[in-house]
Amino acid sequence: MSAVSxxxxxxxxxxxxxxxxxxxxxxxxxxxxxxELKIAEEYGISRTPxxxxxxxxxxxxxxxxxxxxxxxxxxxxxxxxADVYHLLSLLESDAAGVVAGRASAEQRxxxxxxxxxxxxxxxxxxxxxxxxxSFHLRLLEMAxxxxxxxMVTDLRKVMKLNRHSSLFKTGRIEESLxxxxxxxxxxxxxxxxxxxxxxxxHFQHGLEAAT
Numbered sequence: 001m002s003a004v005s006x007x008x009x010x011x012x013x014x015x016x017x018x019x020x021x022x023x024x025x026x027x028x029x030x031x032x033x034x035x036e037l038k039i040a041e042e043y044g045i046s047r048t049p050x051x052x053x054x055x056x057x058x059x060x061x062x063x064x065x066x067x068x069x070x071x072x073x074x075x076x077x078x079x080x081x082a083d084v085y086h087l088l089s090l091l092e093s094d095a096a097g098v099v100a101g102r103a104s105a106e107q108r109x110x111x112x113x114x115x116x117x118x119x120x121x122x123x124x125x126x127x128x129x130x131x132x133x134s135f136h137l138r139l140l141e142m143a144x145x146x147x148x149x150x151m152v153t154d155l156r157k158v159m160k161l162n163r164h165s166s167l168f169k170t171g172r173i174e175e176s177l178x179x180x181x182x183x184x185x186x187x188x189x190x191x192x193x194x195x196x197x198x199x200x201x202h203f204q205h206g207l208e209a210a211t
Contacts, residue, residue: 012052015043019053023062023073024160030075034063061158076161078211084155085210089203091152092136093196095143100187100195107142108187114138115184118177128173135180162210169209179205 121128179202186195
């Protein structure tokens with residue numbers, strides 16, 4: 001049987017990722033209109049793949065489309081942020097309970113390795129945020145529910161519109177790290193109920209710092 005030739009990623013997907021990262025870096029700020037002509041010229045593309053890319057980002061909640069007006073970067077209100085944190089708390093605490101009850105020794109060590117990276121990243125906020133996200137997503141993967149993982153991945157994209165401002169509150173990184181230590185202790189004890197409570201507390205404190 002001859003080899004199947006796989007098509008490269010569609011142009012609009014590449015454009016969507018470029019714009020997504022610009023939004024996360026706040027090069028495209030919340031509430032700002034997206035200048036389609038300027039961006040199409042900058043990337044050397046037509047407006048068709050750009051508009052397809054914007055549809056992808058709109059489905060993720062990162063941009064808002066207005067009929068006959070174009071698209072702008074979504075602004076996240078305090079209610080939006082509270083709603084996102086509430087759902088993340090429910091989904092991720094449930095995942096923590098699952099992992100506490102059934103994770104293998106190898107999986108626990110993998111989480112410990114990520115936690116050690118988190119401890120080492122205290123002086124680097126950008127790295128701390130990146131490792132923190134990796135820890136949470138890896139825990140979700142271990143909980144082995146692809147629908148929950150998909151929902152959390154989309155919700156975390158919306159949360160990034162707030163540009164992890166909570167980590168810039170004085171002392172928040174240290175508090176977050178202490179909460180992660182408590183989560184790890186609950187996971188190591190194989191106490192699902194405690195892991196659920198510790199993860200919920202983590203998100204509650206995160207929301208308080210973000211608003």
